[in-house]
Structure formats: C-alpha cells, structure tokens
Amino acid sequence: MDVEQYMTELGRSARAASRRVAASSTAARNKALLATRDALDGARSRLAAANAEDLERGAVAGLAAPLMDRLELTPGRIDAMLEGLRQVASLPDPVGAISDMNTMPSGIQVGRMRVPLGVVGIIYESRPNVTVEAASLCLKSGNATILRGGSEALASNCAIAACLVEGLLAADLPATAVQVVNTADRAAVGHLITMPEYVDVIVPRGGKGLIERISAESRVPVIKHLDGVCHVYIDDGADADMAINIAVNAKTQRYGTCNTMETLLLAESTAEQLLPRLAQAYAAAAVELRGCARTRAILPQVNEATEQDWREEYLAPILAVRVLRGLDEAIDHINTYSSQHTDTIVTRDHARAMRFLREVDSSSVMVNASTRFADGFEYGLGAEIGISTDKLHARGPVGLEGLTSQKYVVFGEGQVRT
C-alpha cells in the first residue's frame, strides 16, 4: 500500500477513536491499562522472540553498542513496563475537571473544562519501552496515539502494540486508540507531521537532530525537548558545603541526562575559596574542567574554555567553569547561553534568590537544589512524556496535564447578547 494512503488511514482511524476515548470513563481507561499490563505479562515469550528478531537484524546491520543496548527488552525492562502501567492507572484522571467558574455581569457562568488534546503523534528512536510509556500516558489523558518508533525496533513495537490492542478491547475501547506505524518507510514521518486534520500534537523523543528536523517541517504543533545546557550559579556568600554538594551532584550523579549541569558559574568572591575544593571533587570523579581566564588564574592546570564551551551540552564528564562578578552577570550568561532547561542558584540571600527565579528564562529555575531534580517523578507529576524547552503550552516536565488543554464552558439560563 501507498505510504501516504496508509498514514491517512491511520490518521482517520485515530481521529475517530479519539472521540470515543475522550468520552470514555476513567474506569474504562484504567481497565485498558491494567489489561495491557496483564497481556504484556502473558506475552513475555512472544516479546522476547520479536525482540530477538530486532536484535539479530541490528547485529547484521552493525548497530552501535549503545543502540543495541537500548533496543534490548530484558526481563527487568518488561517488569518496569508493567510497573509503569500500574502507576499510570493509579494516577488521578485529569480529564473533565471544571475550574475557575465565575458568574459574569450578563448572568452567564463561565469556567474551564480540562479536555484531551485529541490525537498525539509520538516519534522516537530505538527504545521499545517508550511504546508503552507514551501510549499509556496518552490513553490515561483521554487521547488517541499514533506511535512511530525506530525501524530497528519494529518487531518489538508490533508485539507490544498487540498487547495494547488486547488491553483496549478488554475495556471496550476502540482498538485504533493506539496505533503503531507498521512500516519502516521513512516517508511515514513526513506524513504524520503534516496531517493537522488528524493529528493535534507531535511529541518527538530523540536526538537534537531528529527534533530540529521535525520542528522545522511539522505542520502540527510540536512539544519538543531540544537540549539541556543547565547551570549552577554559586552566589556571593553561599554556604560552601552546600554549594559544593550541589555542584558535584548536578554534574556527576549522571552524565547523560538532560538535567545534568554543563556549566558552573561562580561569583568572584567565592572562587578563591571554592574552586580548589571543587577541582579536587571533580578530579576524584575524573571530570575534565574547562575554565575562563579567572578560573585558570586559580586553577592553572585547567584547560581554556572557548566560546563554544558555553553552549555545549557535553553529556559527558566535562564541565565548563566561569567566574563572574555576581548575580547580574550570571543571569546574563544564563539567558545568553542556556538552553532554557534548568538552572540553579546557590545562595543565602532572599532578594537575589527571587531575582534569579524571576529573571532566568528557563523551564525550571531552582534555589539551593540540584538541577538533577528537574523531572516528572521528582516534581510529583507521576510520570512524564518528556521535558519541554518550549514556552507555549507546556514548559519543563510534561505529565498528564500537558497532554490536555482547557476549553471554556458556559452555563446560561437563556441569556442572549444585547
């Protein structure tokens, strides 16, 4: 079949299914999630066989080791998928809540009702567990989903999709509420992101290149997470132990995550005292430092940071370090170089803490806490479909609420406009 026609049919089915899912009860959606859990649990051998097929194809194609690792569905990862489904089923249903109801001078009552977005398109790379994670969050929030995973995971994703369909049918929900794009044809993505009549939002998950390409070409709004160039700023008079503790945790707790610190900023009054202690701690973790001239005046062994280092998301044991006059310069640096993801100030000063919060234009701004806390679980969202570095609709970790919107509801008693 022609891929355009195939995608149009997926879109049309998703749109129709989305209306039924939006009108379904919380109980039905939870039932589908738990039935999917049971179906996956019962399909372990089929999942393993499908995954082995993908892994074999990957090995033949010479996939890089990290990709092969992400592709693998270990028993532990299947357990985590089952637990994820249980957790999402236990989250409160965001759909239907009416808020901000007020009576207007005309006598009408105006409020807002939380409603699903409709059809969510998810585009992701190798990890097959994303199929369940993303589909479950979308279903819980009353949306239909079209999932386009990496072609290297196609057999695994189709096996998982069969379990999702089993779960949907067990709850008397339409089987097309979750659809996996069942072709490796790359043109499928191009169609998915240019069908605004069938798809309400695209959530791409993957490398920066993929996301930039999708954002540039999409005719559908994109909830995107580009990169995380996160900062810790150690303010004049900060508690030294707290500052070191946070700066070390934000860099070294994990290197490959988007909320990992990539540049450390210090007020000049703190540099002399803190930089040697920090250098020791980072050396112990084998983190390479790249410093500005003032950093290197205190730590001569450190390499010079170039302009490019201030923009770099290393995702590796490398850290850029800059000494600045104080808060104003720190805010300037962050608003110039940060990717507007997550930035922290370590300070004792209330007024400067509040200025940092107000003036740093990032999706998460923190006082005296590690940047590593920026995620949906730590923020109490229960789960996240991604972290948005956009400003519209959703900023920061996106949970169930980010997969909904609000419409106006008006209750009248026959009022007309005069």
Next chain:
Amino acid sequence: MDVEQYMTELGRSARAASRRVAASSTAARNKALLATRDALDGARSRLAAANAEDLERGAVAGLAAPLMDRLELTPGRIDAMLEGLRQVASLPDPVGAISDMNTMPSGIQVGRMRVPLGVVGIIYESRPNVTVEAASLCLKSGNATILRGGSEALASNCAIAACLVEGLLAADLPATAVQVVNTADRAAVGHLITMPEYVDVIVPRGGKGLIERISAESRVPVIKHLDGVCHVYIDDGADADMAINIAVNAKTQRYGTCNTMETLLLAESTAEQLLPRLAQAYAAAAVELRGCARTRAILPQVNEATEQDWREEYLAPILAVRVLRGLDEAIDHINTYSSQHTDTIVTRDHARAMRFLREVDSSSVMVNASTRFADGFEYGLGAEIGISTDKLHARGPVGLEGLTSQKYVVFGEGQVRT
C-alpha cells in the same frame, strides 16, 4: 537597508527589551500604558494628519469601502483607544504569581511561576487601533512586541508607535519594547515568522487566507483564529421561547463576527413546532435559510442546503438549518463540520447538557446561552488579543494569561539527587 537585516535588528532589540520588560514592576508597565494614553491624547492632530495621508493613498489605490472604513481613525476610535489603555492598566498583572506549590518526598518545594512569553509578533490588516490594543496587552503581560500592520495603514501606525515609545520612555522602559515594522516590503512578514531565536509567538489577526499562509510558513508557534462555524442545537424538550430567543440572537445580533451562529440544528421532535416560528423571525430579519430535506418538508419555500453549506462561515444573513434525530447526531454533525469555535445546546435535560459540554470538541461549549457571548470581555478577561481555535496553549478568547506561560520554580535547602 536590506529587509532581512532590518528584521534581524528588530528581533535582536525586541529580545533584549523583553528581558527588561519581564523584570519590570507592575507599576512601571502601568505607568507606560497611562503615559501612552496621554501621549495619544496630545497627538490627536498628528494622528489625524498621518491617517489622512493613509486614507488619501488608499483612495488613490482604490481600496474597497470596508477597508477604507476600517482604516479611518475617527475621534471616537481614538477615544476608544484611550479608554482601552486605561482599562488594560487597571487589569491585574498576571506576571510573577506562584501557584501549586507542593513539598515533594525529597524535601524540595515545587511550584509554578507565571512568566511572560518573551517577544510576541503581531501581524494584522488595516485597522490601526489594533496597534494600541495588541501592544498594550503584550506590554501589560510583560512581553516585548513587534507589530506588522497593513501597509495601507503605515503612516497611522508609525504615528501611534511614536506615542507608545513616548509612554515607554516615561516609565523608564526600553523604547524597543514595542516596535512597528516600518516598511511596506512584504518580505518583512516572511522574516518575522522565521526567527524563533527572537520571536516566541506569532498572533495573526485577519482573514482566513492570511492566517492559513502564516501557519503554513511559520517556524514560530502561532496562536491562530481561523474561522467560526458556530452551531446552536435545539434539543428534544427544549423551552421553545428560550430556543427561539437564542437562535435568533446568535444569528442576527451581528452577522460579521466569528461567534455568530452559521448552522442551526434541531432535534426532530422540536422541528414541527419551532421551524415555522423561527422562519418567521428570520424572515423579519431578512435572513436567508438553507435547509436539509427534513427542514424543507416543513418549510417548502426554503432552499436546499448542500454539503458545502455545513462548512460555510457565511458572515452574512444566511443560515444553514438541519433537522437531526437528537443529541448523538448533533454532536456528530458539530464534530464533523464545526470549526471548533463555539457551540451551544438549548436543553432542559441535565445529562444531555453535560454530554454536549464534554463531547463537543470546541473552544467554547455552552448550555442555554447565545454563541455571541464567546469573547474576552463577556468572559471577564478584561480584553482579548484574539480567539484561539487551536488546542495547544490557549483555546477560545485569549487575554493576558494567554500571553504568559508557567515555569517551574523549586525551593531547596541544599537537596541533591540520590
């Protein structure tokens, strides 16, 4: 100067100004609004001269009468601009409010702070009063603005912009917080909508053609209002007088507005009784009816509605009429043909009212009230920058809140991730 370079400079200045406006006090922004008001009041003769220039050019170019009308800055329209500025200054400031603050198991406190979007690009057609309306709402909500009005209104818009700059400077805010694109070169729009590094959101105001073109080409998120194909559905057992009153008001109170009803739906049980009375009322207002077969069985003089009529935004004294079995078919019809703007049910039945509210996928859904209520003033927003038919970010009338977003704020006491 090269138009690309000119737009890049506007963008860069707007971005820099947006940081200062975002950090400014409510008092400073209100002072700028009121000083603009005084400046416009003092510049009436200059405004009249600039407007006369535009009108003369328009007459020579043979502008159509409605365009000429919209272009004119009458003393009454200037009064309305002054009153608008006073009203916007008196609205509560949305910026800075922290909400939903909760303490997490890790001990960090997580909440959300309302912040400006940054730089808003407004693209509009002839009416010069939009310059003040849009700029004042953006400024109040802490944003910088780049305004691209119709080339036919360029002299008027520049005269108004001078007053806005006077207002900004009086409040010690950057003069570039509001900038009018000072060239008739059409390429300016193309640049404005493809500078995501400088512009955070585009709000187009104008005809459907303009908005579709901008949405298709924009690299920046668009808050758009496409069209208003609005419905009134008269349910089985509805109060006859209320139904007629609402159906007549929704169609005839104004024809050219987006919240005017374009299609009337009736449950078959109501048709026999109501259609003759409705036909009489519409005939009195010279509204042409176009009906389905069942409508024409009761009103044989009515013309036949075609498939195209169900999709038509007439903006004229024409109304499509369809008789349906009941609520299910009405919801189906609306979700198929409506532009997801505003739809109303007239009913006495609570369960059906709630189903209509939940299942009709439109930005405003109403019970027993005229569709004409769908606007920012009637909803208590104070003012509106437009009515969004999108689902993401803002749906329905967009006021100050729609020009802001929320970022996460985290208060810690030195917590690190384990």
